[in-house]
Amino acid sequence: MAGVDRSLVAGVPVFAGLAPEQIDLLLQEAQSVRYPKGTNVFQQDEEAHSFFILLHGHLRVFKLTPDGQQVVVRFVSPGEVFGVAMAIGRTTYPATAQAVVDSIALVWPSAAWPRLVATHPGLAVNTLQTVGSRLQDAHTRVVEMxxxxxxxxxxxxxxxxxERAGRKVEAGVEIDFPITRQDVAEMTGTTLHTVSRILTAWEAQGxxxxxxxxxxIRDPHKLFLLAEGSPS
Amino acid sequence: MAGVDRSLVAGVPVFAGLAPEQIDLLLQEAQSVRYPKGTNVFQQDEEAHSFFILLHGHLRVFKLTPDGQQVVVRFVSPGEVFGVAMAIGRTTYPATAQAVVDSIALVWPSAAWPRLVATHPGLAVNTLQTVGSRLQDAHTRVVEMxxxxxxxxxxxxxxxxxERAGRKVEAGVEIDFPITRQDVAEMTGTTLHTVSRILTAWEAQGxxxxxxxxxxIRDPHKLFLLAEGSPS
DNA sequence: GGCGCTCTTTGACCCGGCGCAAACATGGCC
DNA sequence: GGCCATGTTTGCGCCGGGTCAAAGAGCGCC
Incomplete structure (x- = not known):
């Protein structure tokens, strides 16, 4: 529980530029919590009681539409903050975060946020940059769609x-967590059937x-050319 | 140039909670600039030299794809900050902002941003909320698409x-600036032809x-039902 | 006050990819 | 090691909406 080691959050962007003593102070208020595969860290529309930094594992963040369809917002990798609903002025979580493998996160109570940013001004600035880059991603996705x-x-x-969650192996780059065709479909606004057909075709081409x-991914460069629309 | 009156930015969210003297200090560093209809306030990929608050008029913010297609990111209404690229850690603007009518904006040099947030911590917190709500919007759009x-x-x-730029008139709510079918198409990921057909059909239904x-919009409620997918 | 540019409408055609359905693989679990 | 649940592949028919084409309509400008 208490006494999380500073080295665990060495390269975490949201702590960039903060003094080591400051980071220690912040860590003192955090709890480290395990989330077994398949469990939800938080749920859409639930009160935003906490915010988090992922230490271990991978999360799938998705939104549920009124008619029951899921849309994957993003996958969270170690070192990223998530669940910062309170910081952006919401009282509830806008999506559900689910552990796709056994995961561990640092947890702060949302109620502490105002005090933390007041004490550590760099925190707001860093969080602004994090949220900003997510905004970029979301806009990129809108343009693509x-x-x-x-x-x-x-x-x-x-x-x-x-790029974000790849693991280099002998024959290429492998996505570092279990991901279904359905997941990819929910990231791209299509159906698992279409994703399956596309992957099958790509597999035939190596x-x-x-x-x-x-x-x-066996041939990232060729895939990149395809993504950019180079006429094959 | 100098001496912008405080009353101009009375209800601007990004200044919420700041003391009047603080706001005056901020305003002293701003310039008020006119942007005639059709001109660009800034351009995509250009260096992010400034950030802004719109005082008057309306802007159309869009992204240009490599193959020349435009995607409308949003429309800016008076009282909103825009062009905060620097604050979210970018050195260039991710999109182009174009005046759809004669417009006036307050302009700060981006270089002043770090000093301003250091002096006025509330600024970072408010901007975080602003950017956060844009992130919400973007995600909503992804889900819809x-x-x-x-x-x-x-x-x-x-x-x-x-809701954001409507003007109540006798017979309904009118969008408060010139907007083409093409614009609507670029907001929704379709073509002007399809938008035209849809609007024609809606017009026939009143x-x-x-x-x-x-x-x-003559009947917002009916339109809302349609948007929510109530089987007509 | 008329010319021309921009915006809008409408028609006809066609195709990418979705829906439905069914068979098939894989791995976890008892 | 066999069963079952979950995930994947594949075929087929269809249709929403994109594409191409061309004819109106409104407005600003000279």
Whole structure:
């Protein structure tokens, strides 16, 4: 519980530029909590009681529409803050965060946020940059969905996944957590059927390699060309 | 140039909670600049030299894709900050801001931002909330584009426009600036042809009333039902 | 006050990808 | 090691809406 080691959050962007003593102060108020695979860290529309930094594992953040469809907002990797609803002026979480593998996060009570930013002004500035880059991502996605057709959107989605959560292996870059065709469909605004067809076609060309809840990119460069719409 | 009156920015959210003297200090560093209809306040990929608050008029913010397509990110109304690229850690503007009518904005040099947030901590907190609510909007849009078909997306877009930039008139709510079918298409990821067809159909039902660069919503409630997918 | 540019409407055609359905693989669990 | 749940593949038919084309309509400008 108490006494989280500073080294755990060495490279966390949201703490960038803060003095080590400041970071220690912040960590003293945090709890470290385990979230077994499949459990929800928080749920959409639930009161935003806490905010978090992921230490270990991977989360899938998704929104549920009134008619029950899911849309994946993003995947969270270690070192990222999440659940900062309170900081952006919301009282409830706008989405659900679910552990796709056993995960561990640092947890702060949302109520502490105003005091923390008052004491550590750099925190607001850093969080602003984090939220800002998410805004960029979201806009990129809007542009892609407006102007690209499905195959290129899927290519872009995989490239981003590989960049943020890729693990280099002998034969390419593998997504570092279990991910289904359905997940990719929910990231790109299509159906699992279409994703499956696309991946099968790519596999035949040696672009990617699939498997159950597994995607490996064998030829990132060719995939990139495809994503950018180079006429093949 | 100097001596912008405080009353001009009375209700501006980004100044919420700041003391009047603080606001005066901030205003002393700003310039008031006119942007005639059709001119660009800033351009995509240009160095982010300034940030702004719109005093008068309306801006259209759009992204240009490599193949020349435009996607409308949002419309800016008076009282909103924009061009805060620097604050979110970018050195260039991610989009172009264009005056759709003669407009006036307060302009600060981006270089002053770090000093301003250091002096006025509330500024970072307020900006964080502003950027956060834009993130919400962007995610809402992603969800809509993923799960709704065109007609409902257009309905949602018009309702948002009406809410943010609507002017009540006798017969309904009119969008308070010139807006083309093409603009609506670029907000919703469709074509002007499809938007035209939809508006024509709605007009026949008495839902909206069109015109050149003009959209008026005659029956917001019915439009809302349609947007939410109530089976008509 | 008329010319021309921009915006809008409307028609006809066609295709990307969604919906539905069914078979098939894979891995966890008892 | 076999069963079951979950995930994946694949075929087929269809349709929402994009594309191409061309004809109106409104407005600003000279």
């Amino acid at each position: 407006s102007t690209e057709q499905v195959e290129r959107r899927v290519a872009h989605a995989l490239l981003r996944l590989a 672009l990617v390699e699939g498997g159950r809840q597994r995607i490996m | 993923s799960t709704e078909q065109v007609e409902r997306r257009v309905a949602h877009a018009l309702l948002r426009l009406a 839902l909206v009333e069109g015109g050149r660069q003009r959209i008026m």
